[in-house]
Amino acid sequence: xxxxxxxxxxxxxxxxxxxxxxxxxxxxxxxxxxxxxxxxxxxxxxxxxxxxxxxxxxxxxxxxxxxxxxxxxxxxxxxxxxxxxxxxxxxxxxxxxxxxxxxxxxxxxxxxxxxxxxxxxxxxxxxxxxxxxxxxxxxxxxxxxxxxxxxxxxxxxxxxxxxxxxxxxxxxxxxxxxxxxxxxxxxxxxxxxxxxxxxxxxxxxxxxxxxxxxxxxxxxxxxxxxxxxxxxxxxxxxxxxxxxxxxxxxxxxxxxxxxxxxxxxxxxxxxxxxxxxxxxxxxxxxxxxxxxxxxxxxxxxxxxxxxxxxxxxxxxxxxxxxxxxxxxxxxxxxxxxxxxxxxxxxxxxxxxxxxxxxxxxxxxxxxxxxxxxxxxxxxxxxxxxxxxxxxxxxxxxxxxxxxxxxxxxxxxxxxxxxxxxxxxxxxxxxxxxxxxxxxxxxxxxxxxxxxxxxxxxxxxxxxxxxxxxxxxxxxxxxxxxxxxxxxxxxxxxxxxxxxxxxxxxxxxxxxxxxxxxxxxxxxxxxxxxxxxxxxxxxxxxxxxxxxxxxxxxxxxxxxxxxxxxxx
Numbered sequence: 001x002x003x004x005x006x007x008x009x010x011x012x013x014x015x016x017x018x019x020x021x022x023x024x025x026x027x028x029x030x031x032x033x034x035x036x037x038x039x040x041x042x043x044x045x046x047x048x049x050x051x052x053x054x055x056x057x058x059x060x061x062x063x064x065x066x067x068x069x070x071x072x073x074x075x076x077x078x079x080x081x082x083x084x085x086x087x088x089x090x091x092x093x094x095x096x097x098x099x100x101x102x103x104x105x106x107x108x109x110x111x112x113x114x115x116x117x118x119x120x121x122x123x124x125x126x127x128x129x130x131x132x133x134x135x136x137x138x139x140x141x142x143x144x145x146x147x148x149x150x151x152x153x154x155x156x157x158x159x160x161x162x163x164x165x166x167x168x169x170x171x172x173x174x175x176x177x178x179x180x181x182x183x184x185x186x187x188x189x190x191x192x193x194x195x196x197x198x199x200x201x202x203x204x205x206x207x208x209x210x211x212x213x214x215x216x217x218x219x220x221x222x223x224x225x226x227x228x229x230x231x232x233x234x235x236x237x238x239x240x241x242x243x244x245x246x247x248x249x250x251x252x253x254x255x256x257x258x259x260x261x262x263x264x265x266x267x268x269x270x271x272x273x274x275x276x277x278x279x280x281x282x283x284x285x286x287x288x289x290x291x292x293x294x295x296x297x298x299x300x301x302x303x304x305x306x307x308x309x310x311x312x313x314x315x316x317x318x319x320x321x322x323x324x325x326x327x328x329x330x331x332x333x334x335x336x337x338x339x340x341x342x343x344x345x346x347x348x349x350x351x352x353x354x355x356x357x358x359x360x361x362x363x364x365x366x367x368x369x370x371x372x373x374x375x376x377x378x379x380x381x382x383x384x385x386x387x388x389x390x391x392x393x394x395x396x397x398x399x400x401x402x403x404x405x406x407x408x409x410x411x412x413x414x415x416x417x418x419x420x421x422x423x424x425x426x427x428x429x430x431x432x433x434x435x436x437x438x439x440x441x442x443x444x445x446x447x448x449x450x451x452x453x454x455x456x457x458x459x460x461x462x463x464x465x466x467x468x469x470x471x472x473x474x475x476x477x478x479x480x481x482x483x484x485x486x487x488x489x490x491x492x493x494x495x496x497x498x499x500x501x502x503x504x505x506x507x508x509x510x511x512x513x514x515x516x517x518x519x520x521x522x523x524x525x526x527x528x529x530x531x532x533x534x535x536x537x538x539x540x541x542x543x544x545x546x547x548x549x550x551x552x553x554x555x556x557x558x559x560x561x562x563x564x565x566x567x
Contacts, residue, residue: 053077055206057160061554067095078205079181084227089118090553101138108172112145116474119527125427132452136445150180151255162266174275174371184244185236193247237366256382271390272383275371276398279358280408282415283488284335285367301330317344335364351404397429413475424454462518469503526551
């Protein structure tokens, strides 16, 4: 049978189209797969050659010949200028989680890390409380916190740490949301409003190729200055009403929600805390006048404040307050003025009015090293988002323990870092929430009716009079530099700290005995050995070396690593 010529052409057209389509798919696949393959090979080569830094939170190591996971000191490197990245405190966990172990990861910035001395941070107090109250339970409290980071860094940390079988994440964050990586007040990374852009950048920086490209593009200059703490941020002031603050709150909320979601999908629980700050005895670090203020208005404002300051110094608080209120009618956004009014109201006995002004002074501070009121509201909202998510309202706890609910130097060393009393109260609040979130079979093993006292915790941590004075000296050194030297009440706070730093006469025989007793109670506590070793160093070098070797967090760790690098 003869097929008409037209029919042959019609049949041939789909065949040609099909071949063309398959050829187009093949070319497209090649165009995609070949570059992806080249990128993957390049990444592998860079890793083998040691280019860049590993970005996992932990790395493989050994502990007395047994497989373990240890801190990765380079984890935060992509978030800091070269040579200034901050390190976690060294830690180690077994590669295999033993049956019956309850594993807690503590995450956050400097307060969670334990500044000024992580051996006496709230995570350490919490660990002692849990151990004493539930002696039959094996608790692993791993403090993976790093100073100067924020929620943008915490999310990838949680995403990485879920593979290590956590039972609970403890999150204390918010103080560095503006000045930490990708915040509008940061000097650490380029600032970016867009959360997707931030996350893409973080993902790229987690690859060796991305690190190499950024370095080649000049994003991380090799001549970057050394780490100078809060002093590095002096030129990065951010107003409370700045348009830059809205994405800060939105990004913070999104990061916290995603942290919760990632943790809950892994089966672990989450305990988030609001942030407690020093309101009464921490004057604003910096203030800016409202935008658009005229020169004649500024002159009037300055005259009123200067006359008010003279009256305040003379103890004429009511008269000073009238002048301050008149100045606030011209410019209410100057943070230091709000702090002056708060002090006058406090002296006059109007404690509710003083608290309102102290909070306002904090929220208007343009060097934003303290979490403001709105960030704490974000935390409360996210913490109430569902089952398996608990809240520690640290701000409320600390306020409840303060005169007229206005926290000050009775609980804080400076702006956010707590003294021993404040640290104990924070740890106790965490303990009560952690205890309520434990599985019923673990809760039934409790011994005693209440949590360990502050005195008992500090005996077990060997927080001796010698160490109290030593830690106060660490804080004092920090407060003798900007931005603390710019604070209105700087001289008063330095005098207070000097008294603590001088301490009382130390009987070293008693201090040695306190350390020896604490080590006998918990010989596996490597940080006890560490502090005792440093204490012994100038008196008994041989004994000191023994203690420092007992303090090694894992095999082949250097004996004198930067465990005492607190500033």
